[in-house]
Amino acid sequence: MYNFNYYRPLSLEEAAQVLSAASDGKLMSGGMTLIPTLKQRLANPSDLVDLSEIADLSGIEAKGDTVVIGATTTHAEVADSEVVKSQIPALAALAESIGDPQVRNRGTIGGSIANNDPAADYPAGLLGLGATIKTDRRQIPADDFFTGMFETALEEGEIVTAVSVPIPKKAAYAKFPNPASRYAIVGVMVAQGPAGTRVAVTGAGPGVFRVAKMETALEKNFSANAIEGISVPAKGLNADMHASADYRAHLVGVMARRAVTAAG
Ligand SMILES: Cc1cc2nc3c(=O)[nH]c(=O)nc-3n(C[C@H](O)[C@H](O)[C@H](O)COP(=O)(O)OP(=O)(O)OC[C@H]3O[C@@H](n4cnc5c(N)ncnc54)[C@H](O)[C@@H]3O)c2cc1C
The missing domain is CATH 3.30.465.10 (Uridine Diphospho-n-acetylenolpyruvylglucosamine Reductase; domain 3)
Structure with missing residues (x-):
């Protein structure tokens, strides 16, 4: 896995903001596809925006x-x-x-x-x-x-x-x-x-x-x-x-x- 910044926003607005500010941000939901991809070094996002704590979603x-x-x-x-x-x-x-x-x-x-x-x-x-x-x-x-x-x-x-x-x-x-x-x-x-x-x-x-x-x-x-x-x-x-x-x-x-x- 490469290094990345990890965010767990509490609102959709915050998630969109963090994502747009990132140089190469990636959304994460359950990570079932994304985490294996990161582990295999097939992706190298600068920032990971975890959506799991946004209650409205x-x-x-x-x-x-x-x-x-x-x-x-x-x-x-x-x-x-x-x-x-x-x-x-x-x-x-x-x-x-x-x-x-x-x-x-x-x-x-x-x-x-x-x-x-x-x-x-x-x-x-x-x-x-x-x-x-x-x-x-x-x-x-x-x-x-x-x-x-x-x-x-x-x-x-x-x-x-x-x-x-x-x-x-x-x-x-x-x-x-x-x-x-x-x-x-x-x-x-x-x-x-x-x-x-x-x-x-x-x-x-x-x-x-x-x-x-x-x-x-x-x-x-x-x-x-x-x-x-x-x-x-x-x-x-x-x-x-x-x-x-x-x-x-x-x-x-x-x-x-x-x-x-x-x-x-
Ligand atoms: C062993 C195994 C067996 C599986 N078997 C099946 C099966 O039988 N049938 C089946 O349909 N699936 C199957 N899957 C897939 C699994 O069900 C998940 O749906 C899939 O891996 C996506 O996982 P996730 O929801 O955790 O998304 P993540 O892995 O977190 O994200 C997947 C991609 O979607 C993007 N993303 C996530 N959420 C959003 C959002 N809200 N908006 C925009 N982009 C978003 C991410 O950036 C990433 O690119 C299997 C997976 C595994 C590991």
Whole structure:
């Protein structure tokens, strides 16, 4: 690890101020991705701004037709939340499927989406549910937020403060997990509700993506049979020691049908 200055601000304003004053500052939420990166000397920030003591950034609240989740809310808190379990059970189940208890108790929804790992679960969850990402500067629809592998629409120094998730009529998340890390080899969120009928896929490609053909078919007939013959092309999908591109393409269909069946 290289040396850095460490700050633990108590307000969002203070965090933004410290970050903008730093020559090469970095935000930290649960540190689940950032700390290993620092330990391996893959990053060399001048200042670390730890968001974990900012009370306003944590918590879960039902607000009208949405559930609002603060950026530093952990995966375990989402999985255990009565609000999420009753309003968006698919999202609680997604959070429960992340990593192991240690990861779920430190990792946060804000850190996960800011990092935008191509195999992470929340990007598919939020894109599939048609969520909006709130920052200290603006609101960004999930459709515009996830821009590529480990890339997002966040600008330099912009802080994710919360996500606002419309409550769907039906939704389910199906994942084929890597047996070691539990990251998604392929994960599919299917939802129908105020944001329309949506099918969002993680793990398969360099970034999270929607499957328009499946969405159109499900719009007419929300059943696994309706998407039986629809496949995604393997070209451009990820291929590694865990799964070939062809296998991932096949899994997209299988996981989508499982999610539709589970969503009922
Ligand atoms: C062993 C292991 C298994 C895992 N398995 C899974 C899995 O099955 N599924 C899955 O989805 N994920 C998995 N993860 C990822 C994990 O769940 C965390 O979400 C992820 O590591 C991010 O961690 P964090 O929230 O602590 O963010 P940090 O590590 O603190 O930060 C990550 C990045 O986001 C930035 N950042 C953090 N907060 C903000 C913010 N509010 N605004 C702007 N930028 C911000 C940081 O600067 C940093 O670049 C796994 C991780 C580990 C170590």
